Amino acid sequence: QITLKGSGPTLVKPTQTLTLTCTFSGFSLSTSGVGVGWIRQPPGKALQWLALIYWDDDKRYSPSLKSRLTITKDTSKNQVVLTMTNMDPVDTATYYCAHRNYRGSFDSWGQGTLVTVSS
């Protein structure tokens, strides 16, 4: 059974850097075809894909946020970390991590972390 759990601060100040950690179990990020992605959802709005890291350490980012995002993995700890710099109130959202399977879908999701950006 695949499980993912995101963790990180629920409140950050404008201009600060957000660091979110996804701790997972039930799969290995060394398995071919597998990835872990981050998706966010502002209150009352649609899902927005942010970043994804593949089993071979290939990384993809949303073009509109690429300059602010960094995604890394620690296979031995079963963790994926996302950092987002220069946070702004418009970045207030629920941030989800999710398992990407070989079909390219996100078939298991973490519970989500609501991050509020406010001074």
Place this chain on the structure above:
Amino acid sequence: QSVLTQPPSVSGAPGQRVTISCTGGSSNIGAGYDVHWYQQLPGTAPKVLNQGNTNRPSGVPDRFSGSKSGTSASLAISGLQAEDEADYYCQSFDISLSGYVFGTGTKVTVL
């Protein structure tokens, strides 16, 4: 803004069939990338309903069926039930963006 466009809302009476469209372009759905569908109940994380255009994960009722043609895809819900009231999203990959894309989302209301 999203490159996959969905109608903001659809509604139907219990037992009816509703269809949600997902319109993309030549760099995503039209390029042959699979379309996946998610259901998001209020206050919960999305759940995959249909993946690889037509494949239902185990446990998903066969009332949910996906299809794809050209630069568009659709999710049909037959025998609509009150528990189907939720937000639905399509998702694919876009070669021009070199990344994943979600649709604009559709709210399904059971009358």
